[in-house]
Amino acid sequence: MDHILTTERLALHPVTPRDHAGLLAHWTAGDVRRFLFDGAILSPEEITEAIEDSTRSFAAAGHGLWLIREKGGDDLIGTAGLRPLEDLGLEVFYSLAPAAWGRGYATEAARAVVEHALGPLGLPEVLAEVDEGNVASVAVVERLGMTAFESVPGLLGPMTRYRRSR
Ligand SMILES: CC(C)(COP(=O)(O)OP(=O)(O)OC[C@H]1O[C@@H](n2cnc3c(N)ncnc32)[C@H](O)[C@@H]1OP(=O)(O)O)[C@@H](O)C(=O)NCCC(=O)NCCS
Numbered sequence: 001m002d003h004i005l006t007t008e009r010l011a012l013h014p015v016t017p018r019d020h021a022g023l024l025a026h027w028t029a030g031d032v033r034r035f036l037f038d039g040a041i042l043s044p045e046e047i048t049e050a051i052e053d054s055t056r057s058f059a060a061a062g063h064g065l066w067l068i069r070e071k072g073g074d075d076l077i078g079t080a081g082l083r084p085l086e087d088l089g090l091e092v093f094y095s096l097a098p099a100a101w102g103r104g105y106a107t108e109a110a111r112a113v114v115e116h117a118l119g120p121l122g123l124p125e126v127l128a129e130v131d132e133g134n135v136a137s138v139a140v141v142e143r144l145g146m147t148a149f150e151s152v153p154g155l156l157g158p159m160t161r162y163r164r165s166r
Contacts, residue, residue, distance in 0.1 A: 003058050005066060005112045012066035012080060012109060014058050015051050019067055022076040023047055031098050035134040038155040054081070062121050068096070068109045080109040082117060082126070085161075090117065091127040094140065101136070107143045114144055118166045128162040129154075 005012040015023060024047045026032060033039055042050075054064030068078035078096035085091035094110045117123045128146055130137045131154055138160070146162035153159070 001062070003062060003064075003066075005116055006071070007108045007112050009071060010105060010109055010112075011069050011071050012112060013069070015054050015065045015067050015079075017048075017051055019076065020044070020047055020051060023051070023067070023079070026076055026079065026095070026097060029097070032095050035131050035137060035156070036093065036095050063090070063113075063117065066109075066113065068105065078105065078109065080106075080113050082113060085127045085129055088161075089125060089127050090123060091129055092117070092144075093128075094137075106136075106140050110140060111144055114164060118164070123166070125163050125165040129159050130162065131156050132158045132160055 003014045024042070024044060027036065027047070028041050033041065050065060057064035063082045065079060065081040067076050068080055069076060076097075077100040078094065080092070080094040082090040082092055092110055092113050094106045096106050114126050117126045128141045129152075130141055132138070133156065141162045144164065146164045148160050148162050150161045151158050152161060
């Protein structure tokens, strides 16, 4: 199973060790890391760990970290995936390089991940946790049809938790 997801405009491939430099550059860019990692700058070792965790997760469970490219394009324009949210379940996450903002790509990629999770993977629900100040990301989860169910404190301020059930 290759775990590749395709949408109208995008191709999502599981991350591989060859993507290390591209992922490091993308995830450490200031506008990308602010809300994704509460501003933390991941080290090269943490990127290696993320790639290895993803490879194990795809093999065991069919999901992990996908890299987003335009169909037929080589440039990494973003990431999307599923990761544990404490012991509550799996949350969808996504990021785009700023040059790719404002075209609907994050919603398109995240929708493919959520539908893969609720469809072929058979998960009962997918969660999301978004900083209330991350207006662009709040708009993404709302376009995905996710429903807010609680607010929790975060490092950058309150965060809203969302869910979408099968
Ligand atoms: C969160 C993030 C991915 C949102 O990016 P985004 O580009 O605003 O979201 P989308 O790709 O879904 O694009 C939606 C916008 O594209 C517009 N758009 C333009 N052409 C479009 C098309 N053909 N189809 C759909 N939408 C289109 C929409 O109208 C919308 O614009 P608006 O915000 O002015 O209403 C981005 O801000 C980011 O990478 N942030 C850093 C990482 C992060 O915070 N991740 C979330 C933590 S989980």
